[in-house]
Amino acid sequence: MPLRLYDTYSRAVRNFTPRRGRDVSIYICGPTVVAPPHVGQLRCQVSFDVLARWLKYRGCTVTLCRNVTDMEDMILRRALMENVPWWLIAETNYRSFFAAYELLGCLPPTVEPRATGHITEMIELIEELLRRRHAYVVDGDVYFSVDSFPEYGRLSRRRAEHMRASAEPGRGKRHPSDFALWKRAKPGEPYWRTPWGDGRPGWHVQCSVMARKYLGREFDIHAGGAPLIFPHHENEIAQSKAAGDGFARYWLHGGTVTRGGEKIHKSVDSPFSLSRILTEVRPIELRYYLAMSHYRSDLEFSWTALRDAAAAFRRIEGFVLRASRRLPHAAPATVVPEPFAAAMNNDLNVPRALTVVWAAVNEGNRALAEGDEAVLADACSRLRAMLGVLGLDPLGEPWAARRARDSRLEQTALALADLVVNLAESARARGDDALADRLLTQVREAMDGVRPVRAEAERPVSLLAG
Known part of the structure; x- marks a missing residue:
C-alpha cells in the first residue's frame, strides 16, 4: 500500500x-x-x-x-x-x-x-x-x-x-x-x-x-x-x-x-510553555495530546482537553502495564494491524489510527478480566506495535527508562512522606498541634500528584473493560 x-x-x-x-x-x-x-x-x-x-x-x-x-x-x-x-x-x-x-x-x-x-x-x-x-x-x-x-x-x-x-x-x-x-x-x-x-x-x-x-x-x-x-x-x-x-x-x-x-506566539513568559504545561501532565501524556489530532488541522488549545487527553492515555498505559505484569516476556508485534497501516498511509491519519489502538485496548481489557492469556498477548503485542509507531509505547524508550527512574523517585518520596507523617504524629502526641499541622500540610503539598497518577494506572481492569 x-x-x-x-x-x-x-x-x-x-x-x-x-x-x-x-x-x-x-x-x-x-x-x-x-x-x-x-x-x-x-x-x-x-x-x-x-x-x-x-x-x-x-x-x-x-x-x-x-x-x-x-x-x-x-x-x-x-x-x-x-x-x-x-x-x-x-x-x-x-x-x-x-x-x-x-x-x-x-x-x-x-x-x-x-x-x-x-x-x-x-x-x-x-x-x-x-x-x-x-x-x-x-x-x-x-x-x-x-x-x-x-x-x-x-x-x-x-x-x-x-x-x-x-x-x-x-x-x-x-x-x-x-x-x-x-x-x-x-x-x-x-x-x-x-x-x-x-x-x-x-x-x-x-x-x-x-x-x-x-x-x-x-x-x-x-x-x-x-x-x-x-x-x-x-x-x-x-x-x-x-x-x-x-x-x-x-x-x-x-x-x-x-x-x-x-x-500562540513566541514569548519569554508564555503561559503555554512546556515548563508550564508539564505542571499539569507528564511528557508522554502531552505527546499523546499533540499527536492525537490530524497534523494538518489546527488545534485549539484548552487545559480541559489537555487533561482529558492525559486521562485517556493513562487508560492505554494502565492496560499495557497490567498486561506486561501478567505476561512479562511479551514483545511488540513486528507488524501493525492493517487498518492502522491504512490510516497512517492515508496522509498520517492518526485520529483514525487511534480507533484501532482503542479497539486493541478494549479487547485486551476484556481478556484480562476473563483470564484469556492468548487473546491478551495478541492484543497487547498489536497495541505496543502501534504505540511504538506513534512514539507512545510506555514500555519502549525513552519512557521505560524514565518509568524505572520515576518509580525509584516515587518510592523515595513515599518513604520520606511516611517519615514526615510519623514526625507529625509524634509532635501531636507531645501536644504540639501547630507543628503537626504544618508538617502534614507540607507533605500533602509536596506529594500532590504523586499518588493520583500512580492510582490511575493501577485501577482494576473491571473498571476499564468495555
Whole structure:
C-alpha cells in the first residue's frame, strides 16, 4: 500500500515516492531560538517525528535535517533589550528546545545545523544569485528580485496585493515583495565581511543553504508549520530554484495551535510553555495530546482537553502495564494491524489510527478480566506495535527508562512522606498541634500528584473493560 501525503505545493494528496529507493531525505524548519519552546512549536515537531517513525517502520532509511535559527532579528532585539550578548539568548533557548524534544520522545535528527555555522555557504549562494541576476545590492543590503522568478507565489497561492501588504520594509527595493538575502551591519550587531560590505544573513537564505549542504540540491520532503508557508517557504523556493536547485519535491505543513482562535506566539513568559504545561501532565501524556489530532488541522488549545487527553492515555498505559505484569516476556508485534497501516498511509491519519489502538485496548481489557492469556498477548503485542509507531509505547524508550527512574523517585518520596507523617504524629502526641499541622500540610503539598497518577494506572481492569 503506497504512502500518500498532502503536498502543499500541488494542493493534492500524492503518492510518496523517494528519490532514491528507500532513502528518504527530510528537512524540517527548526526553532528560532529567541524564547523557550511553547506548545505550538512542539506540536509541529511531534507530528513530523511520527512521520519519520512511520517511514522507518515502512523500511526506509531517513536522513532528517532540522535546523536551528540562531541569527535573526528577534534574537538581536531581545539581546539589546536585556543587555546581554545575542549568542547567550540563542544558546540558552537552544538548550531548552533540545531538552523539550528529548522530553517528548522525539527521535534525534540526523543533523541539526546552526545558521551561524554556515555563513560562508550563505555568502556563496548570494554571490551565485547576483551572478544570475536574481539579486541586487542596495547600499550594503542584498535583495532577491521576485520579478526575476515567474513562479513566485505558487506555493502560497497569494495574490500580488496580499504580498505587498505583508512585504518587509527595505530601502531602495525594486518591488515591495523583494526580500533581504543580506542585511548591512548596524551598530552593535554581529557582522561578517562580504564583497558588498559587512553585515549578516537574512532569515530565508539560511534554510536554503543548510538544506542544500546536508540533503543536496534536490531532496524529498520539506516540512514545517503552516505559518511558514508565506513568506518563509515561498522565499526558500524562489532563491533555491533561482540558483538552479530542484529543492523539495514534497511540501508538508502542520496546523497551528491556537488559543481563542489566535495563534500562540513566541514569548519569554508564555503561559503555554512546556515548563508550564508539564505542571499539569507528564511528557508522554502531552505527546499523546499533540499527536492525537490530524497534523494538518489546527488545534485549539484548552487545559480541559489537555487533561482529558492525559486521562485517556493513562487508560492505554494502565492496560499495557497490567498486561506486561501478567505476561512479562511479551514483545511488540513486528507488524501493525492493517487498518492502522491504512490510516497512517492515508496522509498520517492518526485520529483514525487511534480507533484501532482503542479497539486493541478494549479487547485486551476484556481478556484480562476473563483470564484469556492468548487473546491478551495478541492484543497487547498489536497495541505496543502501534504505540511504538506513534512514539507512545510506555514500555519502549525513552519512557521505560524514565518509568524505572520515576518509580525509584516515587518510592523515595513515599518513604520520606511516611517519615514526615510519623514526625507529625509524634509532635501531636507531645501536644504540639501547630507543628503537626504544618508538617502534614507540607507533605500533602509536596506529594500532590504523586499518588493520583500512580492510582490511575493501577485501577482494576473491571473498571476499564468495555
